[in-house]
Amino acid sequence: MTTRTWTTSLAILAAALGGCTDRYWQARLFKPDTSELKQASPEAPFLKAHGKDGSLAVLRAWTLDGAGGTLSGDGLRYDADRKLLSRGQIELPLSDLALLETNRPESVSRSEVAVLGVVAGVTLAVAALCAMNPKACFGSCPTFYAGAPGDERLVAEGFSASIARAFEATDVDSIDVPRPIGSAVELTMKNEALETHYVRSTRLLAVPRPPGGRVYRVGDRYFPTGRELVPLHCRGVEGDCLADVLADGGGEYLSRAGATDLAEQELIELTFSAPAGPAGLVIRARNGLLNTFVFYQGLAWLGGKAGETFARLETMAPGETPAFTGWERLLARAEVEVWTRSGWKVAGAFGEIGPIAKETQLVPLPVDLPPGEVKVRLRLTRGNWKLDRLSLAELAGPAVDPAVITPVEVRRLGGADAGALSRLRGEGARLVSVPGDAWTIRFPVPAALHDAEFFLESRGYYIEWMREQWIAEEDPAAAVALLRNPESALRHLAPAWKKMEPGVEKIFWQSRMGATP
Amino acid sequence: MTRSRPSFLLLAVAVGGCVHRQPLQRRDEARGAPAVASVDEVPTCGHRVVVELKNQGRVGGELIAADASALHVLDGGGLQAIAVGPIERVTVEVLPGHSVGITVSTVLGTLSTIGNGYFLVFTAPAWIISGLGSGSSAASRSSEQTVPTDVSLPAYARFPQGVPPGWPPTSAKPPACRLVPTDDLSAKYRRG
Numbered sequence: 001m002t003t004r005t006w007t008t009s010l011a012i013l014a015a016a017l018g019g020c021t022d023r024y025w026q027a028r029l030f031k032p033d034t035s036e037l038k039q040a041s042p043e044a045p046f047l048k049a050h051g052k053d054g055s056l057a058v059l060r061a062w063t064l065d066g067a068g069g070t071l072s073g074d075g076l077r078y079d080a081d082r083k084l085l086s087r088g089q090i091e092l093p094l095s096d097l098a099l100l101e102t103n104r105p106e107s108v109s110r111s112e113v114a115v116l117g118v119v120a121g122v123t124l125a126v127a128a129l130c131a132m133n134p135k136a137c138f139g140s141c142p143t144f145y146a147g148a149p150g151d152e153r154l155v156a157e158g159f160s161a162s163i164a165r166a167f168e169a170t171d172v173d174s175i176d177v178p179r180p181i182g183s184a185v186e187l188t189m190k191n192e193a194l195e196t197h198y199v200r201s202t203r204l205l206a207v208p209r210p211p212g213g214r215v216y217r218v219g220d221r222y223f224p225t226g227r228e229l230v231p232l233h234c235r236g237v238e239g240d241c242l243a244d245v246l247a248d249g250g251g252e253y254l255s256r257a258g259a260t261d262l263a264e265q266e267l268i269e270l271t272f273s274a275p276a277g278p279a280g281l282v283i284r285a286r287n288g289l290l291n292t293f294v295f296y297q298g299l300a301w302l303g304g305k306a307g308e309t310f311a312r313l314e315t316m317a318p319g320e321t322p323a324f325t326g327w328e329r330l331l332a333r334a335e336v337e338v339w340t341r342s343g344w345k346v347a348g349a350f351g352e353i354g355p356i357a358k359e360t361q362l363v364p365l366p367v368d369l370p371p372g373e374v375k376v377r378l379r380l381t382r383g384n385w386k387l388d389r390l391s392l393a394e395l396a397g398p399a400v401d402p403a404v405i406t407p408v409e410v411r412r413l414g415g416a417d418a419g420a421l422s423r424l425r426g427e428g429a430r431l432v433s434v435p436g437d438a439w440t441i442r443f444p445v446p447a448a449l450h451d452a453e454f455f456l457e458s459r460g461y462y463i464e465w466m467r468e469q470w471i472a473e474e475d476p477a478a479a480v481a482l483l484r485n486p487e488s489a490l491r492h493l494a495p496a497w498k499k500m501e502p503g504v505e506k507i508f509w510q511s512r513m514g515a516t517p
Numbered sequence: 518m519t520r521s522r523p524s525f526l527l528l529a530v531a532v533g534g535c536v537h538r539q540p541l542q543r544r545d546e547a548r549g550a551p552a553v554a555s556v557d558e559v560p561t562c563g564h565r566v567v568v569e570l571k572n573q574g575r576v577g578g579e580l581i582a583a584d585a586s587a588l589h590v591l592d593g594g595g596l597q598a599i600a601v602g603p604i605e606r607v608t609v610e611v612l613p614g615h616s617v618g619i620t621v622s623t624v625l626g627t628l629s630t631i632g633n634g635y636f637l638v639f640t641a642p643a644w645i646i647s648g649l650g651s652g653s654s655a656a657s658r659s660s661e662q663t664v665p666t667d668v669s670l671p672a673y674a675r676f677p678q679g680v681p682p683g684w685p686p687t688s689a690k691p692p693a694c695r696l697v698p699t700d701d702l703s704a705k706y707r708r709g
Binding site: 024025 | 549550551552553554556557558559560561562611612613619622623626637638642647648651671672675676677678679680681682683684685691692694695
């Protein structure tokens with residue numbers, strides 16, 4: 001049992017120390033005469049006889065003699081200071097008594113014990129889950145929600161790859177905002193992780209949709225599209241995947257990682273009917289928990305040297321920072337290949353990091369494809385991608401420049417936050433957030449853009465907080481090896497991941513206390 | 518970094534504010550289920566009371582007796598006879614407040630969420646909110662306020678019949694008594 005679990009247990013113990021019920025004594029007072037005493041409730045198990053001198057007798061069974069002048073019973077006798085005088089049979093002349101009192105004990109439930117017990121139970125459950133598997137309690141970078149309070153839905157997570165100031169970057173995510181759009185789009189930016197976020201700016205990008213169509217992002221270009229074709233077939237390493245990748249089918253494709261090598265690749269093969277013209281593969285996906293596990297394992301291996309390592313990163317000039325090309329290829333990109341007249345060719349890639357929010361991107365296909373069905377395949381790292389939508393969209397025209405919308409209002413705790421607004425507009429220092437912080441950002445939307453496709457552009461970086469459980473795993477040599485040789489590291493980590501893989505998703509989502517996106 | 522969370526405090530106050538104070542009476546209305554007790558457990562002393570005076574003063578201690586002209590309270594300084602006139606209100610502790618137990622539980626529970634990973638964002642406020650709410654609820658439930666002339670007050674006194682003649686002896690300070698309710702953790706009414 002960890003220290004934290006002990007602490008929770010102590011809290012529960014402290015709550016329970018007082019018991020779940022309190023004792024309450026109902027009392028009724030009588031004059032010490034026969035007629036009054038006969039009204040004493042037979043349900044009252046105790047009779048207190050208050051003497052004129054302040055003494056007290058507590059009787060648990062009592063009788064009145066035939067003449068009605070003497071009260072007798074078994075019990076305790078106290079003096080006025082409530083010092084116990086005697087125990088046993090007691091006889092009391094009524095003339096010596098000032099007042100009689102019946103007492104009946106009652107048990108009163110303590111609802112606060114139940115309330116604290118429930119909270120303690122939840123805390124213990126979460127602590128147990130995290131202790132069982134510390135890397136199941138992941139962070140998530142800045143998260144963005146849309147919708148009215150109580151009906152919010154996660155629409156994006158910002159700059160997930162920017163793990164230090166040296167890696168500050170601009171991230172663009174397609175966002176599915178509630179419609180119809182009014183005069184503004186409001187997004188709530190939250191820090192829900194043990195991280196410090198440094199947000200340089202947030203902007204909304206909007207591109208009018210063509211009639212009946214959509215707009216998809218290809219890198220920094222935005223393409224209007226028309227008709228969309230669903231796949232005719234889908235086959236992955238786990239078998240038929242068609243049901244999983246149909247839009248709004250409710251499924252999500254996620255394969256299992258390689259048994260001995262987490263870099264093991266897989267192919268997902270798709271066929272589509274022939275499009276009417278130029279087309280692109282629409283991919284909506286998010287990461288599994290594999291690449292996040294690898295990242296946190298790296299931090300764990302840095303252990304106590306994580307701070308020093310990140311401080312060094314801070315002092316590096318642009319261009320000096322280590323390139324994570326190998327890692328990006330293995331864990332942040334899914335390549336799209338298409339069957340051409342000269343065989344399979346790479347058409348492009350879907351690139352995104354983040355296990356929570358789904359991202360939609362387009363990969364345009366070459367125009368000189370063979371006639372007939374279009375054959376496409378995705379080459380990706382097994383167990384690292386969750387795919388829930390694959391379709392072929394016919395392009396409706398050339399790339400379009402988006403309209404850029406800057407925030408006009410930022411609210412926090414119900415009030416306007418002019419300082420945060422200025423910072424999120426890119427004016428001055430970055431906006432800093434810690435766990436629990438949340439701001440609602442208002443972007444005005446002109447009428448001409450009410451039916452636009454919206455994208456959130458966020459720029460910044462974040463610092464992950466070290467966890468107590470990670471420090472124990474400090475192994476700087478392993479951390480260096482992880483950075484220098486991703487392929488080798490992914491083979492080394494395979495047993496650890498395979499051990500936790502079957503339950504990690506369940507633990508992650510079941511232990512999550514917010515809404516599941 | 519410490520951040521204020523007024524919304525949590527408001528909620529806690531609201532939770533506490535929803536708790537209904539029962540009228541002061543020991544006779545008729547049952548507060549709970551019938552229970553079993555031994556004769557040794559039957560209370561023999563008065564309840565803790567806090568007497569608030571119109572001049573902002575206050576006296577806290579065991580209610581010894583209550584009559585039409587004065588309340589008799591035993592505090593650290595001895596037996597105080599407080600005339601009814603200057604009294605603003607009287608608070609009677611009818612059940613244990615458990616303030617220390619709830620505070621300890623809340624502090625330990627909040628600290629324990631450090632082990633919850635980023636779920637601390639949810640579990641720590643949950644402990645704080647429920648702790649404040651429970652404390653407020655228990656405090657409200659445990660005590661009742663009334664006026665000094667309330668005819669129910671004698672039922673909570675050590676001597677419901679009135680202070681017996683000659684007590685306490687002038688030469689001696691009355692010894693401490695096991696107050697009702699027997700909440701040894703709570704120091705709420707021991708300030709006087």
